[in-house]
Amino acid sequence: IGLRYAAAYVKGLLNMIEHPQYSYENIVIIVATSEGLSRAEIGRHRWAWMMPMWNMPREGFEKLYEKIPGPKPSFEEVWRLTGGNPGALASLYMVRWDIDKAIKNIITSKRLDAFTHTLSAEERKWLLEAVENPDTLLTKEKLPLIQKLIELNLIIDSITYRDPELWIDQPPPEKNPDLGIGKYVAWQTPLHKEAVRKALKEIA
Template sequence: MRIKLTFVPGLEVEFVDREMSLKKMEEWARESTRHPQVVFGPEGCGKTAWLRQSAVLLKELGFHVIYVDPLRKYFEAYTDVKEVARRLADAAAGVLGNARAWLATLAIDLTKLLIERMKKKVAVLVDDVFQAIGLNEAALYVKALLGLIEYPPRSIDAIVAVVATSEGVTRREIGRHRWAHLTPMWNMPRDGFRQLYDKLPGEKPPFEKVWRATGGNPNLLAELYKARWDADSVVKELLREKRIKAFVNSLSDAERELLRRALDDPDALFTREGIPLMDKLVDMNLLVDTLPERDPRFWAGEPPPEKDLGLGIGKDVAWQTPLHREAVRRALEGS
């Protein structure tokens, strides 16, 4: 069953494509996640949509599923253990105090409860939890999930634990420990993105143009749609939101030169002099670094192309989307 998602206020869209990402979830359902899977990717690439569709998929595969999105104080529970939904609802309503922290905590506690109640197949999907609980707690949270996998209170047949994040900085923090598996997700592949584009009503620019601006990022597609396809205003919003001008003004001449080169080829930052600057751009969620080989085994879904400098994708480093790169270009030109 395909879920319905609010694409922009007033426009619902059915979940499209992402066949390989859903295949990956099926694989995890079959083999269990031996470590918590931390899935990271560009902002707005579709992680939440995929997790929510996956919750339904796992339910159809016979799992008892808990999905929480602490930032938005939202949850879904697919289980006949009534207590689970009740306690999540209380937490989301703030009955216990800080709703975000409680939802994050309960996701783990209630998965444990499901196992204690002899449920043999359980899944816990946690969205954007690191922003909700803070960087210091992120690694410990993942470790608690690992504990559930390694020492379940009763024997189980299958367990799936997945956490999604768009924060580049948490990825580095999590990566220092060996408590989780980090798996990247990319923007949508061209065909799937085309299906989404086709669903939008009204007059729109040619697909090719939209593809080259967004690189397949569904959130930017939504932003462009809301802005009546005025890419200029979307770039300006990115510039403001991420305070890119202030950042560029803080750079030395040498760093600015490096940044200029990275506009043409982001791999220019994957060098001794480039890495400090690259890390800052990753923290600002403008770049993704250390991209693995483009083998589907290493990706939650369709990998990006090997290299596509038009879209800002290098071998090791990529701009989150072409419009993110465009925002940086403007700031550089104006400085």
């Protein structure tokens, strides 16, 4: 529905609960979004309760991996590339496990080549540092860069707390540089992290 209408949509659902046209005994409404900007837009209102959902736990993801037919890379390699994200798994399968092609698909779909060219030399340096450790983005001067990365749905911020009750299913690990997970900021998937690395390398 787009960022512009995200908050209005959720508010409309609340109105449906509070002022129903028909009688009901119980009603629960769950709305999911994968866009970081809509999370912030909805979360600023008091009437929304936000709970993030991370990627699949390792055990469940391995069961999904085993369901995929045909030759495929080892589970450890697939886990390293996806971090348990089923969408990333599907994208790898669709390109017949061609990692370079999957990374290029992210670059072209998110126009990372154009994006990196708009950055200053200093911003590109910051971004390369964030590829290794996304928490380095959390400084005052880098806030505009964080916002751009959230707009492109490349990172997720505000993952500080790992209390299980604050997450749907399992929270992310406390910190895992290989998977692009920091204490406060994480890349959407390791493939996204590698796509940014490649885009930066190609203009160096």
